[in-house]
Amino acid sequence: xxxxxxxxxxxxxxxxxxxxxxxxxxxxxxxxxxxxxxxxxxxxxxxxxxxxxxxxxxxxxxxxxxxxxxxxxxxxxxxxxxxxxxxxxxxxxxxxxxxxxxxxxxxxxx
Amino acid sequence: xxxxxxxxxxxxxxxxxxxxxxxxxxxxxxxxxxxxxxxxxxxxxxxxxxxxxxxxxxxxxxxxxxxxxxxxxxxxxxxxxxxxxxxxxxxxxxxxxxxxxxxxxxxxxxxxxxx
Numbered sequence: 001x002x003x004x005x006x007x008x009x010x011x012x013x014x015x016x017x018x019x020x021x022x023x024x025x026x027x028x029x030x031x032x033x034x035x036x037x038x039x040x041x042x043x044x045x046x047x048x049x050x051x052x053x054x055x056x057x058x059x060x061x062x063x064x065x066x067x068x069x070x071x072x073x074x075x076x077x078x079x080x081x082x083x084x085x086x087x088x089x090x091x092x093x094x095x096x097x098x099x100x101x102x103x104x105x106x107x108x109x110x
Numbered sequence: 111x112x113x114x115x116x117x118x119x120x121x122x123x124x125x126x127x128x129x130x131x132x133x134x135x136x137x138x139x140x141x142x143x144x145x146x147x148x149x150x151x152x153x154x155x156x157x158x159x160x161x162x163x164x165x166x167x168x169x170x171x172x173x174x175x176x177x178x179x180x181x182x183x184x185x186x187x188x189x190x191x192x193x194x195x196x197x198x199x200x201x202x203x204x205x206x207x208x209x210x211x212x213x214x215x216x217x218x219x220x221x222x223x224x225x
Binding site: 004031032036041042043044045046049051090092094095096097098099100101102103 | 114150151152153154155158166201203208209210211213214215216217218219
């Protein structure tokens with residue numbers, strides 16, 4: 001069985017400030033890790049994914065995430081956010097089936 | 111490339127009524143998924159198809175939910191009869207393969223409100 005915990009349900013941040021969204025997972029087998037973003041009234045869109053290799057993964061829109069196997073974490077970061085980054089962010093883990101966390105709402109303020 | 115299409119976008123029904131949702135995946139994608147996203151939660155997989163066969167329906171409430179994917183392309187998800195707790199967004203996704211590393215592409219969802 002696998003599960004995902006997103007440690008922050010809401011993250012308010014000012015424009016041009018950095019942001020970090022925390023994600024921890026549990027699984028008894030090797031997994032793949034994903035971050036998806038959901039803009040208002042839209043479906044989910046892949047930001048980035050970790051399959052193997054380098055633990056630092058770069059994604060779209062300036063986001064990156066670091067896989068830490070010993071801490072079973074996959075935190076998402078962006079050094080400078082824009083108003084347009086206001087959205088819900090979901091961390092997900094997959095062995096053969098995708099399991100999502102509850103999501104983190106990011107609100108970027110001017 | 112056209113994305114995943116879903117209809118309707120919104121639906122309001124009364125409890126005990128039936129409802130159906132339609133999904134057209136990305137052309138050529140063999141795998142299709144239906145998820146339920148309750149407000150404040152992440153999406154939960156209801157059913158996964160590969161072509162027109164069911165791969166996983168372990169979390170589908172089969173006493174009231176049914177899904178089919180005729181000819182391995184379009185899919186419909188039906189709820190009969192609906193309960194208040196079925197109020198949610200129903201997301202359809204597709205991918206080119208079935209491995210756990212595949213990227214899933216999501217449609218905009220159908221927002222269902224059961225009164």
